[in-house]
Amino acid sequence: MVVDEGMQYLSSHGHEKTGNDVIFSWLARYQNAAAAGADAVNGTVGALLEDDGSLAVNGVVDAALRVAPATEFSAYAPLKGLPAFLDLAVTLALGDQREVLEAGGLFTGATATPGGSGALFLAANNFAERGDAVLLRDRHWGPYAGFLRGCQLKTATYPLLPQTPSEASPFLDLQGFKTQLESLATTQKTVMTWLNDPAHNPTGLSLPGESRAALLTAFMESAMRHEHTGHTLLIDAAYHLYADEPHGWAETLAEVLASGVPWPENMVICFALSLSKSHTIYGLRTGALVYLHPEVESVERLNDVMGVTGRQTWSAAPRIAQHVLSELHASPSGGSAWSDERDRLGQLLHRRRSAFLRACEARNVPVNPSHDGFFAWYECDDPVAVAESCANNHVYLVPLSGGVRIGLCAVPEASVERVAQALFEAMEATS
Ligand SMILES: Cc1ncc(COP(=O)(O)O)c(C=O)c1O
Incomplete structure (x- = not known):
């Protein structure tokens, strides 16, 4: 790599570490499109977002952290x-x-x-x-x-x-x-x-x-x-x-x-x-x-x-989360308040996944089996071409080795149908 030339102070294994994380570069594409005013869908990030696009925060954990003693943060x-x-x-x-x-x-x-x-x-x-x-x-x-x-x-x-x-x-x-x-x-x-x-x-x-x-x-x-x-x-x-x-x-x-x-x-x-x-x-x-x-x-x-x-x-x-969470889960009311909120977030994922799988099935888009958690996956030979085609519709996903990752954790329920449609069009364009 040109930048590395002359960087003799970097070890050979240091030289081997190259490249921006592909996930962050596709997130940047989404952010640029949204900043330019496009009605863009973000399926790139690996964190759970609320349907309004803000980071989902378990309020029970957040509240417990905020009242923890200063020494638990510092020590x-x-x-x-x-x-x-x-x-x-x-x-x-x-x-x-x-x-x-x-x-x-x-x-x-x-x-x-x-x-x-x-x-x-x-x-x-x-x-x-x-x-x-x-x-x-x-x-x-x-x-x-x-x-x-x-x-x-x-x-x-x-x-x-x-x-x-x-x-x-x-x-x-x-x-x-x-x-x-x-x-x-x-x-x-x-x-x-x-x-x-x-x-x-x-x-x-x-x-x-x-x-x-x-x-x-x-x-x-x-x-x-x-x-x-x-x-x-x-x-x-x-x-x-x-x-x-x-x-x-x-x-x-x-x-x-x-x-x-x-x-x-x-x-x-x-x-x-x-x-x-x-x-x-x-x-x-x-x-x-x-x-x-x-x-x-x-x-x-x-x-x-x-x-x-x-x-x-x-x-x-x-230290801080170790302390706060062990106290929270030790109290029966704390543990159940956390799990109620976790269940609400789990439901968010469940609704998005069910809608996505239904929409893909209706269009014969052969997504992989997907049951739980943050992601779904479209296996394909040319993941970059598929992701580029989706990006033409302002649907931003992540091309990885062997397929395209759909971050259901980030896609609002109302936009899930658009993701399936973009994949359908990508499938038609690339097959
Ligand atoms: C499969 C998998 N394992 C482990 C991790 C590690 O997560 P963290 O180090 O943020 O706790 C992640 C985070 O994205 C993950 O996706």
Whole structure:
């Protein structure tokens, strides 16, 4: 790149970091069109907006933050996180199944992180041997690649959807997953897979219970077959509290263990928890890595490993939301007031998604299966051409690798029909 010429002070891995985030550049296109007076639709951002275009804020969280003592804003948090927050993080990850899993002999631990991104970084930094590949679905959140590359890791992928969907598993390419898993388990010292479920970014896909069970069983069987290979299943729970089955993974885990499948000791299951969306505190950078294992010593060791990694990277995670949210959820009225407001925001998403899927169906626009969360997805060969065609109608979406992301979180319900129509016209123009 011309700008980099002569910048010998930048390391070779520094030189590799290029480009503006594509999401922000398409948001800028929307903003320019709107500023020029166009009746433009914003389907670019990844934050939940009210139908009037303002940022949706969970009022209960906001009110609780505003009355917190000054010292809770100013002070450091303990390096591993406030104990009450760590406890809350486990509950938010596992829901009602927490008791069942703990009573069944599992130990749980957590480390507070700056958002879900921090939790993903902790996992990348510690669960995979440098140079190993981490297993992802081929459609995934773009920054995964950067987190992994930054930790000298590669990626391996399997298709998001099976080519011929079976009735038992219409939304999971189980064979693709197993094939890649076996190949990694036989060639690497560590196997880690990241799964953003439920409410996948960028498609809105959520795996049903049978698919979760099939994937978990395959993973446990691989760990048993390859007892000297570390196995980490990381559930990226960035949007789970807006899903129909927010704690489906904890339920599946409880079911699979109850069916008598033993937990392989070389396996750990983690949740990368983000409070950014569920509590509308994107900028307060609060999340946690939650981990489960049948040996308490393993969990205690992970507490140290993750705490030290955080210390060496960002010091402690911000304190204020850890404090406020652990107090809020500890009070029954606070917890239910938060969930009422969360439900209102969830309904907003639900109405937009239903209207969008209906409008696409009416026009035979083949959007991907989309169930929960912030996004929907149009798979196509030339995503930039499709996004450009939509932009001609002042509908702004995000072209990513393999398709176009529709940010239902940002599109007002009244404009959803226009998005479907723009996609229809793009489909006609590009096919
Ligand atoms: C799939 C996915 N995982 C993790 C995150 C991390 O969120 P944050 O670091 O803001 O908590 C996001 C945020 O957009 C996401 O979309």
